[in-house]
Amino acid sequence: MGYGLAIIGYGGMGGWHHASIRERLPEITVKGAYDIRPEARNRAEEEGLKAYQSLEELLSDASVEIVTIAVPNNFHKDYAIACLRAGKNVVCEKPVTMNAKELEEVIAVSRQTGRLFTVHQNRRWDRDYRIIKKIIEEKTIGIPYFIESRVQGSRGSLHGWRGHQINGGGMLLDWGVHLLDQLLDLLPAKVVSVSAHLDSVFSDEVDDNLKVFLQFENNVSALVEVSTNCFINLPRWHLSCTDGTAVVEDWECHGKIVKLAENADQMTWEDEIVYTAAGPTRTMAPRPVHTTQTLELPEVHPDWAEYYQNIAAVLEHKDEPIVRPEQCLRVMKLIDTIFASQKGDGVAKCLI
Known part of the structure; x- marks a missing residue:
């Protein structure tokens, strides 16, 4: 079964959705786009889409079952509610709303x-x-x-509306929301405390660099860092586990795993002082090479197209949503807590 989709907001992300769906997802047809800017509507027409002249025109198009919202963040809630009430299914760009309260309103209308x-x-x-x-x-x-x-870059600038507080700009709502969503997807345990430092190094309105330390109920800790002014990057991921360490250096996925060798618990070696350029140490002396093994990172082959394929399957009652609004509500509550912590010493207790 095929589905018609329309896009609200035909800027960078709106155009990306169109191109990606057109190239990868034959089960979904992008019918058209609405944007308040005439030049964006003209570009949509040039790229083969119907350019809706108003939101009402889009919502009255019976061939459209799905609407993707890709406008500045402060407009997400109102557009989402209007589309849902018009009988459309909605895909919203992140961050889903400006705060958790707004998302709760949208979820209520969806239900x-x-x-x-x-x-x-x-x-x-x-x-x-x-x-x-x-x-x-x-x-x-x-x-x-x-x-x-x-995630770290060195351009030191926030593009367009992402630099404005009224639009929900800043790195916590732009990139931080991605990293927090990934962490909460990894770790179902509740977050019990937050320690956050949001910097405005170059921006007068929003955070452009951040560090957030999270403590989970199961005693796992996590550090999330977003920088727009870093000239020597640290690894994309550094994972510390009981039996070893994994590093993913970058988006190209260079890296490695170093773990305990098989039967390492049965091995013995001299626990002697090692003399380094910084002086003698026993605790920080390197492990004997034979007690560890180095592995390549595992092969994975994720396919972004699965996101929209899942939506089609949900509409056909064949699957459950991979990205559920309740999961996103957890992320937004965490973001609200991080922002609220900045009114004090940057530390907050929570149960999220």
Whole structure:
């Protein structure tokens, strides 16, 4: 069965949705796009789409079953509610709303209307993330106790509306929402405390660099870092587990696993002081080489097209949504807590 889709907001992400769906998803046809900017509507027409002149025209198009919302963040809630009430199923770009309260309103309307509402948390399909997920799920290096997740750039600028507070700009709502969604997808245990530092190094309105430390109920800790002014990057992922360490260096997924060798618990060696350039140490002396083994990162082959394929399957009552609004509500509650912590010392107790 095929589905018609229309896009609200035909900027960078709106155009990306169109091109990606057209190339990869024959079960979904992009019918048209609505944008308040005439130049964006003209571009949609040039790319073979119907350019709706108003939201009402789009919502009255009976050939459209799905609407993808790709506008500045502060408009997400109102557009989502209007589409749901018009009988459309809704895909909303992230961050889903400006805060948890707004999302609760949207979820309520979705339940009232019986229409699907989901969020484009596409980075659950990133290869680097799926590698870490596989290592944890298969207990390749034992039980995790500390996870570091970073994205770092050096341009020092926020593009367009992402630099404005009124639009829900800033790195926590732009990239932080992705990294937090990935972490909460990895770890079902509740977050019990947050320690956050949001910097505005170059922006007068929003955060452009951030570090967030999370403590989970199962004693796992995590560090999330987003930087727009880093000239020497740290690894994309650094995973500490009871039996070893895994590193994913970058989006190209360079990296490795170093873990205890088989029968390492039965091995013995001299526990002697090692003399280094910084002086003598026993605790920080390197392990004997024969007690560890180095592995390549596991192969994974995620396919972003699964996101929209899942939506089609949900509409046909063949599957459950992969990205559920309740999951996104958990992320938004965490983001609300992080922002609220900045009014004090950056530390907050929670149960999310």
